[in-house]
Amino acid sequence: MKKVKITVMECTFNQELANKYAGEGLTACTYNTKGQVFYTNGWQKPEGLCDNAWKSMMEYVMTLAHGGENFYKGWMKDKKSAIVACNDGFRPVIFLLEATDEDAEIFED
Numbered sequence: 187m188k189k190v191k192i193t194v195m196e197c198t199f200n201q202e203l204a205n206k207y208a209g210e211g212l213t214a215c216t217y218n219t220k221g222q223v224f225y226t227n228g229w230q231k232p233e234g235l236c237d238n239a240w241k242s243m244m245e246y247v248m249t250l251a252h253g254g255e256n257f258y259k260g261w262m263k264d265k266k267s268a269i270v271a272c273n274d275g276f277r278p279v280i281f282l283l284e285a286t287d288e289d290a291e292i293f294e295d
Contacts, residue, residue, distance in 0.1 A: 189288045190247045192224040192232065196280040204276050215277045227290035239272040239279055246270055250285040
């Protein structure tokens, strides 16, 4: 099993939906920021990564860690990667997932 690199690519905000449906003061997500990088062993959420974002990507991460590839049948230039977004409809955060060549630690002390 390989480690998977998770990079925060964009922190977006849908102002039109927020104006129509959200309570006052909602802004783009501040939990994760553009450029942050996390590594995972494939099954454990990296410390500091949003729980909801992890829930949105964990199946892709596990698949990449186990050698799976080509999720989008040619859409990605690198078959060992995926672009995913968290499930926050007002302020989705977009992530790049990339399988690495580094072996994941199976057991931690």
